[in-house]
Amino acid sequence: MSLSKSVRNWVMAGAAATALSAGSIAHAAETIKVGVLHSLSGTMAISETTLKDAMLMLIADQNAKGGLLGKQLEAVVVDPASNWPLFAEKARELITQQKVDVVFGCWTSVSRKSVLPVFEELNSMLFYPVQYEGEESSRNVFYTGAAPNQQAIPAVDYLMSKDGGEAKRWVLAGTDYVYPRTTNKILEAYLKSKGVPAEDIMINYTPFGHADWQTIVADIKAFSSKGKKTAVVSTINGDANVPFYKELANQGIKAEDVPVVAFSVGEEELAGIDTSNLVGHLAAWNYFMSVDTPENEAFINKWHAFIKDENRVTNDPMEAHVIGFQMWVQAVEQAGTTDVDAVRQAMYGQKVRSPSGFDVVMNTNHHLSKPVLIGEIQADGQFEIVWETNGPIVGDAWTDYLPESAKLTADWTYPWVCGNCETPKFGTMTN
Amino acid sequence: MRLFLATLLGLLVLTSLPAHADPLADFTANLPKGGYSDRIVQIEAIATLGDPRAIPLLEALGKGELHTRKDSGALVTARREGREYFLTDPLSGADLGKAGRRDTKKIKVNNGVRSAIAEALAQLKLASADPAIRRAAAEEAAKYGSPTMLARLRAALEAEQVPDVKAAMQTALIAAELAAGTPAERIAAIDRLAGSFDPAVRALLGQVLSDANAQPEVKAAAAKAIDKIESQRAWLDAGLALFQGISLGSILLLAAIGLAITFGVMGVINMAHGEMIMLGAYSTFVVQEVFRAFLPASVFDLYLIAAIPVAFMVAALVGMAMERSVIRFLYSRPLETLLATWGVSLILQQAVRSIFGATNQEVANPNWMSGGVEIIGGVILTYNRLCIIAFCLIVLGLVVLVLRKTHFGLEMRAVTQNRGMARSMGIDSSRVDALTFGLGSGVAGIAGVALSQVGNVSPNLGQLYIVDSFMVVVFGGVGNLAGTFVAAMSLGVLNKFLEPAAGAVLGKVVVLVLVILFIQRRPRGLFALKGRSEEA
Structure with a gap:
């Protein structure tokens, strides 16, 4: 079934590209292939289908502008079906059989970890668009989502500040997998470095798709009634958020009393919830639809x-x-080729005016410099930005708050040429 | 300190601007300036004035309806209708015409500002002419302990005539004295509050402990009171866990009743059972959309009732079609049934995904199911859980009635106990099979209506419940509705008592291990059928 679906999408994307190119220039014999590796079925389809559509839009748009290097772009869409090992198989299929020049894809950290060896072995290029836990830098991956220092740490800082309510007690609630566990480890170390005692931190994990939040919300309520301002940092992922927020509203936890700041809840996730009882709960991102x-x-x-x-x-x-x-398009134009090594070199320092209105830059650790925005949920399901950084913040692959990570450096240019080193390797890109 | 400054500022304005003589307008004009903390200072200053015109002003600010005009910089209340704003003067309420979406700029508020607004409104509304508003204000005021609030409450109490408002104000006064009174008042207040279960009281006592200005004897009294409250809370927490367990059990039961019929009574290993629940949830969504589109808003809350028969019919028809087209050919081959129904479940999931999209659909709780009832000190029983417990008992009762008291139930039991004998008595066994499967599927559809109120409505909804449903039916004893009931409730309660100690992930694991051990010892579950039917 997934095969027929991918074929259908492939045909559709091809048809769209053809239709668009027919009007502008003569159809080039050769195309540049762009792989799209997002789940179109299974649990993650909720979030990833939209990203597939966004990619098709961007490719159609580029073709309408005349393509790239005089060739048309061609989207190759596959469906890894929210199945982590299948991600690796589909990635291999894209690179070896479809011979794509670049891949845009993955959502969960598990899926990224699954395809990572494939991209490194075949020396291909992946653009990963989701905020994640950091502690990684591969020379074959460009991380366009936020690292912890571009999302989690500023959010906690805001809640500690006077405007954010000067929170003193912290609940770290997350889904039980690598992203929340690593993020919470970093946050716990950070909070302790800020003088928060261990008894004022409560950490809680729940399975994917957890539906019965009565006990945990009651626990949060009890934890917050100890006379110190309490805030909840939520790394709850996927659709478990809907019953979580419903239970918060029903048990009468108001954002003014116990604010919940989430790192995985955006406009798309709120589309399934009535937000009138959630006004004031927060999310930290690098972009909101309400950016003016x-x-x-x-x-x-x-x-x-x-x-x-x-x-x-x-x-x-x-x-x-x-x-x-946009960065990849610029890099390919500068390099004059889609060759992975050449494009990678051209990627460093690429600058793009993002929809959030800032100039974002690709750094040599394969992470972006992006602004951080904190928004409060409004009754219409949108976010109102209540705080933002003065300018872009450099994404930090290795956090400064875990001792074993603090000494590591990620830098893919000479002399470092390394994603996790304590000393430079003085090597070249190809070794 | 901040308050003192604000009051001082208020006095300064009062004395230095005798000609102008509208301090409220001056503070209001300052609202757009500076950051959130500046805004909070202005709001506190506005509250000290006690001017009733400030109530609609602050309410508009809290709702994000207070804007400044981009052309003149004037402050206006902007109420959005469609693509334009209707402007009024924030203080006089005078009509100021319309403006486009981009002509005004909203004055931003965050949680801190909103809570300052709530405190200011509580202070202002204590002087309201309406006793109901005064009472609500007093209840709100109990959350904030500040010197101004204390003074405000004392003044309001002196003027108050209505007994129940007076009582509410006295409660709030104790809270304010606890936070901002003299040491003697604070200790007296702690003694009065020592028996309370209210988490707000617990929070106030906690604040005393961390208050640097509190005298040691005040702190000691607060610590003693907290100990007393905590020890009394233990049984309360156990009661709460029991309720949560029954609530979880009722959800398990609802999900499992349909399976108890298709698997328990008919013996079909129905992997598509979860998808019947999902179809019920999507039927609820469609009914909700129809109500939204075609019926007046006043009857919207009834959509859930209307969704019950619709969900039953949709799921029952799909179930019967499935039985007629696939399952009836496989009755004697359980493994093939398992694979075939699993295939059907994938087809149904993808069909729903193609029709409605992969994203979650929003199914709103009707107003009568939102919120909860507070039984004692912060223990809230949410209405949606209470409704589901009642609903699940009704559904179980109806299914038992159908099985035991109707002619169809008699035929159904006859066919499942001895097909050959039933046929020779003139029962059309294939018709009974189809109807039984339809009943089981329809009941699963009804469960979908209830589950749409607590969880997600997504194409994957069914997969979340299929394992739990099988666990309940097998644990309770296949073919036994009473067993299903006891199994669901005991698993729910067990889960909820384990969860605080073991965590949600480990709790589920422990429950599963216990069930497996139990099934090892008693393979036929809690209530095994005795006698000849056992061999059937």
């Missing part, structure tokens, strides 16, 4: 025109794909 810039308005209009539905929302990982794709 001309770039963002153009982006939203383009999206609505492409998807033919005025009610569809945009979100942070979509923006990450917009940035990543």
Whole structure:
């Protein structure tokens, strides 16, 4: 079934590309192939389908502008079906059989870890658009989502500040897998470095798709009634968020009393919830649909025109794909080829005006310099930005708050040429 | 300190601007300036004035309806209707015409500002003419302990005539005295509050402990009171865990009743059972959308009732179609049934994904199912859980009635106990098979209506419940509704008592291991069928 689906998408994307190219220039014999590796079925389809659509929009848009290096772009869409080992198989299929020049894909950290060896072995290039736990830098991956220092740490800082309510007690609630566990490890170390005693930190993990939040919400309530301002940092992922927020609202936990800041809840996730009881709970991202810039308005209009539905929302990982794709296009134009090693060298220092209205830059550790925004949920399911950084923050692959990570450096240019070293390797890209 | 400054500022304005003589307008004009903490200072200053015109002003600010005009910089209340704003003067309420979406700029508020607004509104509303508003304000005021609130409450209490409002104000006064009174008042307040279960009280006592200005004897009294509250809370928490367990059990039961019929009674290993629940949830969504589109908003809350028969019919028809087209050819081959129904479940999931999209659909809780009832000190029983417990008992009762008291139930039991004998008595066994499967599927559809109220409505909904459903039916004893009931409730309660100690992940593992051990010792579950039917 997944095969027929991928074939269908492939045909559709091809048809769209052909239709667009027919009007502009003569159809080039050779195309540049762009792989799209997002789950279109299974648990993650909720989030990843939108990213596939965003990629098709960007590719169609580029073709309408005349393609790249005089060739048309061709999207190759496959469906890894939220199945982590299948991600690796599909990645191999894209690179060896379809011979794609670049891949945009993955959502969960598990899927990224699954495809990582394939991209390194075959020396191909992946753009990964989702905020993640850091502690990784591969020379074959460009991370266009936020690292912990571009999301988790600023969010905690905000809640500690006077404007954020001067929180003193912390609940770290997450889904039980690598991203929340690593993020919470970093946050726990960070909070302790800020003088928060261990008894004021409560850590809680729940399985994927957890539906019965009564006990945990009651626990949060009891934990917060000890006379110190309490805040909840949520790394709960996927659709478990809906019953979590419903239970918060029903048990009468108000954002003014116990604010919940989430790192995996964006506009798309809120589309399934009635947010009138959640006003004031927060999320930290690098982009919100409510950002008021001309770039963002153009982006939203383009999206609505492409998807033919005025009610569809945009979100942070979509923006990450917009940035990543634009940077890749610029790098290919500068390199004059789609050769992975040449494009990688051209990627460093690429600058793109993002929909959030900032100039974001690709650094030599394969992470972006991006602004951090903190938004409060509004009754219409959108976020109102209540705090933002003065400018872009450099993504840090290895956190400064875990002793074993603090000494590691990620830098893929000479003399380092390394994703996790204590000393430079003085090597070249190809060794 | 901040308050003192604000009051001082208020006084300064009062004395230095005798000609102008509208301090409220001056503070209001300052609202757009500076950051959140500046805004909070202005709000506190506005609260000290006690001017009733400030109530709609602050309410508009809290709702994000207070804007500044981009052209003149004037402050306006902007109420959005469609693509434009209707502007009024924030203090006088005078009509100021319309403006476009981009002509005004909203004054930003965050959680800190909103809670300052709530405190200011509580202070202002204590002087309201309406006793109901005064009472609500007093209840709200109990959350904030500040010197101004204390003074405000004392003044309001003196003027108060209505007994129940007076009582509410006295409670709030104790809280304010605890936070901001003299040491003697604080100790007296602690003694009065020592028996309370209210988490707000617990929070206030905790604040005393961390208050650097509190005298040691005050702190000691607070610590003693906290100990007393904590020890009394232990049984309360156990009661709460029991309720949560029954609530979880009722959800397990709802998900499992349909399977108890298709698997338990008919013996079909129905892997598509979860998808019947999902179809019920999507039927609820469709009914909700129809209500939204075609019926007046006043009857919207009834959509859930209307969804019950719709969900039953949709799931029952799909179930019967499945039985007629696939399952009836495989009755004697359980393994093939397992694979075939699993295939059907994948087809149904993908069909729903193609029709409705992969994203979750929003199914709103009707108003009568939102929120909860507070039984004692912060223990809230949520209405949606209470409704589901009641609903699940009704569904179970109806299914038992159908099986025991109707002619169809008699035929059904006859066919499952001895097919050959039933056929020779003139029962159309294939018709009974189809109807039984339809009943089981329909009941699963009804479960979907209830589950849409607590969880997600997504194409994967069914997969979350299929394992739990099988666990309940096998644990309770195949073919036995009473066993299903006891199994669901005991698993729910066991899970909820384990969860605080072991965590949600380990709790589930422990429950599963216990069930496996139990099945090892008693393969036929809690209530094994006795007698000849055992061999059937």
